[in-house]
Amino acid sequence: MDCFQTVSRLKGSLCHQLLFIIIWLSSIQELVALQTPLEPTQIPSMSELASAPHTQLFDPIEISPAVIPHYPNPGEPLPPMFPTFPTRYEPVLTxxxxxxxxxxxxxxxxxxxxxxxxxxxLVGNVICCPQLSSLLHIFQGFYSINSDKLVLQDAVANYCFTDIISILASRGANSTIPTLCSVKSLNLTGGSCPVNDVATFEKTVNTSKLLEACSTVDPLKECCRPVCQPAIMDAALQISGRQLTVNEYKNMEGELNHIDSLNDCKRVVYSYLSRKLTSDAANTAFRILSACKVNKVCPLSFKQPSEVIKACRNVAAPSPSCCSSLNTYVAGVQKQMLITNRQAIICATVFGSMLRKGGVMTNIYELCDVDLKDFSIQAYGQQGCLLRSLPADMIFDNATGFSFTCDLSDNIAAPWPSSSSISSVSLCAPEMSLPALPKSETLKNHGCGGGELELLVPIFSFFVLSTLLY
Known part of the structure; x- marks a missing residue:
């Protein structure tokens, strides 16, 4: 009789108890994180990690500002996790x-x-700018829904863009988001794309194929096995008049005018999709496509880590001076922005490559206990917050202010690169894996079937880590 049959028949068996202990330990870890108070002198900061959709056992942690103590210095800049309430007013429109x-x-x-x-x-790269870009795409299609045009004329685009930013600011948005997100009124026009009307678009593009590919975008497959993205690129190439493949497009070095034309035509394709899809469906699709893009690169800036290299070049064991220098450097990086779990993996690899290039051969992430969450915003001054790679939103509540959902509270070790060359990190490769979760020695019990029970911890870890790939 195998282990699982024993568990089902013997309520008090060791296997049964271990299953509940594992689930109970994960729950206690989240509870302790939520009860950690914010020290008055600490200002939370930002960064990244690698995680993904939650499972039934691991729900994401809701970082609610309601539990943060009253901020004692109202005259100073607010910490990024402090609850704020937007002041709404009537905008002045053109x-x-x-x-x-x-x-x-x-x-x-x-x-x-x-x-x-x-x-x-703080959330521009991951939350704000992707949503603002989606809004502009949808507005472009919404504006021209009663006409044959897919774009706005330059003068009208300028007025509408100004009104959009004014309305957003009147509802609590940062008025500097055009600069932050590098968007302007020209984003509502056709730019240099030669096709800007529905009739010509539908004659040139296989719209049935386009709509089939983009009507429903799978958030777990699109980034690694894209369906909508190549359909959009194919349509943009067709209306631009360029007979190129996607690979040829990537190799068009020095042909900036053609690249600009293709980007303009991609916006026209987005406008057409906005006319055909509901606003919710279009927004969901566009946000997923943005997530695929932002999760491919590390948005953080790393200054030359000369002090870390000097302190850590020759260490082979935990060193107070090395770890202190490393922690100080990482603490500075945390203050830049909030990033996703996938971006965190890439950022940790990029920084590690810089250290290796400077002569640090030892895995100092492991020596100094640097985890992926250490690159992220620090909630309550203790718990790292990492966003899922899937699209996320700020959450506003009239009682608690703004908050956002963090993912993965486990201590996943930051990956140390195998070389100093900063090669692209693929999170789609079948062989891609993250470091294993820390295992307690108490779980190494050989009762109830011997080798069968030993598989329990690796299998349990697999269910957790498998979510990190999406």
Whole structure:
């Protein structure tokens, strides 16, 4: 009779108890993190990690500002995790943008929330800018829904863009988001794309294929096995008049005018999709496509880590001076922005490559207990917050202010690169894996079937780590 049959028949058996102990330990870990108070002198900061959709056993931690003590110094800049409440007011509009903005009010509210003060700069790369870009795509299609045009004329685009930013600011958004996200009124126009009307678009593009590929975008498959992205690129290439493959497009070095034209045509494709999909479906699809893009690179800036290299070059065992220098450096990186779990893996690899290039051969991440969450914003001054690689939003509550959902509270070790060359990190390769979760020595029990029980911990770890790939 095998181990699982024994567990089902013997309620008090060792296997049964171990199963509940494992689940109980994971719950206690989250509870302790939520009860950790914020020290008055500590200002939380930001960074990254690697995680993904939660399972039934591992729900994401809700970082609610309601539990943070009253901030004692109102005259100073607010810590990024402090609850804030936007001041809403009636915006002053140009009166020259012929659009009833109330019809897309919920989308405007979502964007204003995602780009709220004072969080916009901290979540710009992952939350604010992808949502603002999606709003502009949807507005472009929404504006021209009663005409044959897929774009706005330059003058009208300028008025409408100004009104959009004014409305967002009146609902609590940061008024500097055009600069933060590098968007402008030209994003609502056709730019240099030669096709800007529906009739020509539908004659040139296989719209049935495009809509089939992008009507429903799978958030767990699109980034690694894309369906919608190549369909959009193919349509953009067709209306641009360029007979290129996607690979040829990537190799078009020095042909900036053609690249600009293709990017302009991609916006026209987005506009067409916005006309055909509901605003919610379009927003979901566009946000997933943005997530695929932002999760491919590390958005953090790393200054030359000369002090870390000097302190850690020749260490082979835990060194107080090395670890102190490393922790100080990482603490500075944390203050830049909030990033996703996938970005955290890439950032840790990039930084590790810089250290190896400087002569640090030993895995000092392991020696100094540097985890992926150590690159992230510090909630309550203790717990690292890492966003899932899937699209995330700021959450506003009238009682607690703004908050956002963090993912993965386990101490996943930061990956140490195998060489000093900064090669691209693929999180889609079948062989890609993360370091194993720390295992307690008490779990190494050989009762109840011997070798069968030994598989319990690796299998349990697999269910946790498998979520990190998406």
């Amino acid at each position: 009166g020259k943008c012929p659009v009833n903005f109330s019809l897309i009010s919920s989308l405007m509210d979502k964007t204003a929330s995602d780009c709220s003060q004072p969080f916009a700069a």
